[in-house]
Amino acid sequence: MASIGEIVDQTPSAEILSRARQRAILVPDCMVEARRIANTVISGWHGRRKRGIGENFWQFRPYADGESLARIDWRRSARDDHTYIRDKEWEAAHTVWLWADMSPSMMYKSTYAGVSKESRALVLMLALAEVLARSGERIGCPGIMEPVSARNAAERLATALVHAPPSTGLPQTEMIRGASDIVLIGDFLDDADRIMQRVAPLARRGLRGHVIEVADPAEEIFPYSGRTEFTDPETGEKLTSGRAESVREIYRNAYLARRENLGQSLRRMGWSFIVHRTDHLASEALGAVHGYLSGNPPRMVPNTSAGVGA
Template sequence: MLTPELLYALRNLPLAARQAAEGFLAGAHASRRHGAGMEFSQYRPYQPGDDLRRLDWRLAARSDRYYLRESEVDTSLVVNLVLDASASMNHRDDNGLTKLDYARLLLASLAYLAQKQGDAVGLTMLSPSGLQHYPARADTRQLPRLYHALEAAEATGTFPDTATLAPLTARRQRALTVCVSDLYEEAGEINHLLARLRATSGDVLLLHLVAGNELNFSHKGPLTFRDLETGQTIQLNADEQRAAYQQQLRQWLRDTAQAARQQGLDYHQLSTADPLDGALREFLKRRQLMS
């Protein structure tokens, strides 16, 4: 299984996305099912209550048996990928990857996987300067568009305000929205956006990204920490503060997960030290439930 640092070392986002995703395609939920569509698939015996218009009368005349023509109905979805591109995503883990680096790999892999499932996939990147939005499409040129956008993405400033985010939830559209964020906010702005996305799209998979060195607090000795979004600094001894920090972090993570699930979000915590398989599995699971 490829680690995120090995994927990143390829320096080729399309190749990394394909390598990460293809191992999950086998056994994944197909994007088509049998039903009363236009493309013929197979026959099945007539059962009481079936629509008589779907009977194959020619076959009945030849065989004296009644069969229905089964066809395939496209159950492709609209998948909207949302990237938190605020400055806190520049936090770097001990493996050399920033949260933004990991998010690029993850979203590119999800875009590849969604297109392989026959879904229309789009991308929105959130930054204080505005929304960079690529509407969901299923054409073959969409993946290169999204790869290019992700490769050029930069994490800057604070999470955008409500007015900037308004176009993202201005229209109701049944979709699977996948949001990747570290959930660092000042006054509940991310939480408010997720609630609006839940109301307008119906299904939201929240991938909460935490750096490995945030989880284990691997820092040592006296250090100065700087907030990547506000620039504020604090001096402390990492060895002395480790236990208290980890206790508070565990409580925050529990509270965050509970609050997200109470809002009806499908919440999944990720570490930048972990392979991408957990997130890809959650995506396929959520997609199967929607199809």
């Protein structure tokens, strides 16, 4: 996944070691920030309640033909001329797979943002893990951590991330079995068709997907002018433009067209798509994805592409 950025030339083994050290330093701070965000907004959220097998009462609803007569609440039904079913709340834990792109392009941070794309992606993943763990859900990370149901699932995920191998794109998902949710967080700068080739089989397997595109504001507004050298953080290839402002419109059209194509393809497949800029509050994206997971999607999907600032 290419991005506007600059990296220092290193041998492959030295670069891998350097990235591992940087992540080890970054993750603890991200965990602290994730917990702060989760604590700030979780008071207004509730567990993902739904009808099913359990002990706790959820709601009364009209009886439908074919349902078991044993589920009728006769006392409630005696109050008027309708027959009511007494629903209980589903109590089985659900599995949610969380993944954040940690490839070199995610290290990018312009002067328009206070954090890198990688830092924001990790904060979103860990904050979501914290919220879901408190709701009793099972949390896993493809290729890094098997699903666990524990109050400290976010901490365990953070520890696993410190020792995770380098990321080279979308995750391997062979270990995911059965219906579950998967949340993918990254910059998704590859061609939309190429990304869809990887994620479409997941939808066919029954996974419900939620994609969060994390973008640096400079990647959208392209503020460069004059002679500018751009470096691909994935390949190290360089491109020098004598008048960078002359390609601004062409670049922006291509960048936004890629995003639009990806979003439309994901929505046609039944997945959600959220755009989040690093100069905006992490709680915006966190609230949106939690809404999708809860079955209460936001009325307006956050797309913070206008202006710079929180």
